[in-house]
Amino acid sequence: ALLAGSCGAPGPGPALLDVECPGEPVPTLLEVTCGRLALDDVTLFVAVLHAADPTGAPVLFLHGGPGGRAVADRHIWLAPRSPLLEHHDLVLVDQRGSGLSTPSLDCEELDAPSPDVFDAYRACRSRLTxxxxxxxxxxxxxxxxxxxxxxxxxxxxxxxxxxxxxxxxVTLELLRTDGSAVVSAVLDSPFPPHVDAYDSLPAGAVAAVDAAFDRCNRLDACAPDLGATLDTLLDRLDEAPTAVTTRSRSALLLDDVTFARLLTSALAHPDGPSLVPEAVVLAGAGRLAQAVAILEDLGPTGRAVGDQVSEGAQLSSECADEVPFNRFDDPPGPRPLAAAVAGAGTDVLALCRIWEVSPSSATADQPVYSEVDVLLLTGRLDPVTPTAWAGATAEHLPNALLVGSDRWTHGPSLSDTCAEGLVTAFLDGLRPDHGSGGGFDAC
Structure with missing residues (x-):
């Protein structure tokens, strides 16, 4: 078992301290151990889910965000048990600033009812510094x-x-800096360093939403002209933002940027492709509170609960690693959704001026080349990490297998059994020969 040292003696440097796992125990026959790793300026919280028959290489899972978490969501792997745990110990770690690692960069100031977002981030920054x-x-x-x-x-x-x-x-950075220690890698919904995310996301989000509407129409499950309905709605909200009362907050001033943010976040949820069209129809008919309630109920991780994001960790990374390498001046295109998504990016730029961290070095904007075997998964319905980003990543990975599906949205391996099976097979050492080369028919 990993924390008991069966994979070799710990190397020189900081040592793991065994601690009790947090929260309610998850019913499982597998052993689960937790630890803290004290480094110079942070302490990482780690959980290891021990395999039934650990004959394969251990697997490090790297959560999303920036500022996401992994340890508190270990139930996702245990109940029901992931097939990955048959032969692989699974290491979960809350990255620095996130989850249960300390110091936490979670901005509790944003938890107040209807906060002024910019003032809340200023207060958070002041408290943390x-x-x-x-x-x-x-x-x-x-x-x-x-x-x-x-x-x-x-x-x-x-x-x-x-x-x-x-x-x-983070996986790509480890391939860049510690690649000799990597047996194989899975990139689900790739976010490569050399893609200018904020400049390219408007077009990618429009493509994903259009694909979701097209899919709905093919299934004869949608009202006609959803795209036109959304365009008209966003134009109306841009011209006249509307106050909406929802379950999660006393008042929400709904403009086109806010609605686009809710829409794309919801579409990233496994149930998003089915429910987003309904929300658009309701909003187009003036039933904004009902539409917002549907969209807010859909969080992108699907099965995680509670406060999932450390906002300070998110900004510290984005404002150093990504925002400085974007122009923020490209015309977003004629579609109102593209303009609204671009507006959300401009809001992040304004938050970075509050957060005041220096840009990372130019290496942070360079592609990663690696000869390690890599599986890339991408979904045509993903508005958060558009499918074009997967192709841009694979160009620099000569031993990459790119698999996509027109059914998938964001993070398919966490919700789709076919994608989950591909990940397990790949990490077991098998190399599926279907769906390679960017095809969208594997699952």
């Missing part, structure tokens, strides 16, 4: 360096990597 937190130490490079130390502390010579969404960015 008063506590001595160096907000510039939460970049992808910092996260990856932590994980190299974690590998040594676990006594692992080589492991496989499994990243989802932002976790793929």
């Amino acid at each position: 008063d506590l001595g937190v160096d907000l510039s130490r939460y970049t992808v490079t910092d996260v990856a360096a932590d994980l190299v130390l974690l590998r040594s502390a676990l006594g692992v010579d080589r492991w496989s990597l499994y990243g989802v969404s932002f976790g793929t960015r």
